[in-house]
Amino acid sequence: DTRKLLVLPGDGIGPEVMREVAKVVTWLTAHRGLKLDIAEELVGGASLAKHGVPIRDEVIALAKEADAVLFGSVGDPAWSHVGFDKRPEVAILRLRQELELFANLRPAKVFDALLDASTLKPDVVRGLDIMIVRETVGGIYFGEPRGIETLPDGSRRGVNTEVYTTAEIERVARGAFDLARVRDNRVCSVEKCNVMESGLLWKQVVTDLHARDYADVELSHMLADNCAMQLVRNPRQFDVLVTGNLFGDLLSDLASMLTGSLGMLPSATLGAVQESGKRHALYEPIHGSAPDIAGQGIANPLAQILSFAMLLRYSFGREDDAVLIETAVSNVLASGFRTADIMSEGMARVSTAVMGDAVVQELRKL
Ligand code: NAI
Numbered sequence: 001d002t003r004k005l006l007v008l009p010g011d012g013i014g015p016e017v018m019r020e021v022a023k024v025v026t027w028l029t030a031h032r033g034l035k036l037d038i039a040e041e042l043v044g045g046a047s048l049a050k051h052g053v054p055i056r057d058e059v060i061a062l063a064k065e066a067d068a069v070l071f072g073s074v075g076d077p078a079w080s081h082v083g084f085d086k087r088p089e090v091a092i093l094r095l096r097q098e099l100e101l102f103a104n105l106r107p108a109k110v111f112d113a114l115l116d117a118s119t120l121k122p123d124v125v126r127g128l129d130i131m132i133v134r135e136t137v138g139g140i141y142f143g144e145p146r147g148i149e150t151l152p153d154g155s156r157r158g159v160n161t162e163v164y165t166t167a168e169i170e171r172v173a174r175g176a177f178d179l180a181r182v183r184d185n186r187v188c189s190v191e192k193c194n195v196m197e198s199g200l201l202w203k204q205v206v207t208d209l210h211a212r213d214y215a216d217v218e219l220s221h222m223l224a225d226n227c228a229m230q231l232v233r234n235p236r237q238f239d240v241l242v243t244g245n246l247f248g249d250l251l252s253d254l255a256s257m258l259t260g261s262l263g264m265l266p267s268a269t270l271g272a273v274q275e276s277g278k279r280h281a282l283y284e285p286i287h288g289s290a291p292d293i294a295g296q297g298i299a300n301p302l303a304q305i306l307s308f309a310m311l312l313r314y315s316f317g318r319e320d321d322a323v324l325i326e327t328a329v330s331n332v333l334a335s336g337f338r339t340a341d342i343m344s345e346g347m348a349r350v351s352t353a354v355m356g357d358a359v360v361q362e363l364r365k366l
């Protein structure tokens with residue numbers, strides 16, 4: 001029952017926040033019977049500096065073999081002058097492509113202690129815990145035809161096309177239904193079937209799949225524009241939201257502001273189920289490498305730690321350990337520990353390392 005974990009800290013604050021995850025891993029290994037076979041590799045600017053490429057083929061192969069990948073962040077201003085294929089960010093783009101990571105999962109969870117960080121009224125977001133599942137490899141960002149053409153009269157037109165196939169819709173919907181079963185068992189499917197053919201097919205495919213394989217899960221449908229409004233009006237009505245690439249891009253950014261703080265938000269990207277029954281999955285905070293604060297020991301490690309909790313829940317089936325970590329984080333915040341990004345009056349401002357230690361202290365008490 002040993003699981004293979006590939007750890008890719010990356011650049012900037014990536015390695016700093018990953019060190020705090022290591023403390024949590026050490027504790028779980030000693031006290032909760034977690035057995036991990038961990039490999040760690042360079043990606044991004046760190047890999048460019050040593051190997052001349054943002055990610056080596058060997059690392060891609062390791063990612064394919066691993067049961068899960070824990071990713072930090074890539075991006076380094078030192079490499080911003082070079083060509084596109086030598087940008088640190090190519091590391092994450094290649095991983096998404098090669099592991100066919102087609103579903104991006106973004107939870108928006110509000111911790112009581114950080115209620116005042118939300119852009120909404122406390123009463124609207126208290127206890128909020130929703131998950132947005134966004135299709136990431138299809139839809140209007142990739143559909144053909146696309147391009148900018150010059151018309152006979154010399155004027156130009158830009159074209160993008162939203163294309164979704166039954167298979168593309170089914171696999172992301174399956175991911176959402178599976179997730180709902182280990183959450184509050186409710187899925188809301190979001191499209192604009194009133195004006196879009198791809199949206200109409202989306203709704204039909206989700207409805208058929210539900211009837212066929214997921215009748216135990218509660219399914220509802222909502223138009224994307226209404227959904228944006230509902231997320232601000234009453235976000236707690238949702239459990240799992242599933243939607244296409246474009247609407248998911250907008251709605252997940254909107255939802256992240258319901259919680260208010262970038263340094264607190266984890267994410268996952270799931271790929272296809274392999275023949276072995278294993279599903280490729282990569283977990284990372286939604287924030288980047290934060291070059292403006294890198295090296296100062298002040299970054300918030302909680303998004304990275306919560307990404308690891310998601311990994312335990314969704315890739316390793318260790319719900320209890322995931323809850324333990326999330327409870328520890330919640331308690332640490334309730335005790336007043338704050339990194340600079342979530343600092344408010346009367347609280348104790350702490351470093352990255354002290355925040356990580358505090359989470360482990362709290363795990364000991366649970
Ligand atoms: P960013 O998320 O790195 O930083 C935005 C702001 O939030 C900065 O002021 C930063 O200091 C702050 N911040 C971010 N994470 C924080 C944390 N854990 N604790 C405290 N403060 C935090 O986004 P930005 O500045 O747009 O991008 C910086 C670099 O990161 C770029 O090279 C970008 O391409 C890359 N990036 C990489 C991602 C990835 O690896 N998946 C995702 C987003 C950006």
Ligand code: MG
Binds near residue numbers: 253
């Ligand atoms: Mg976005």
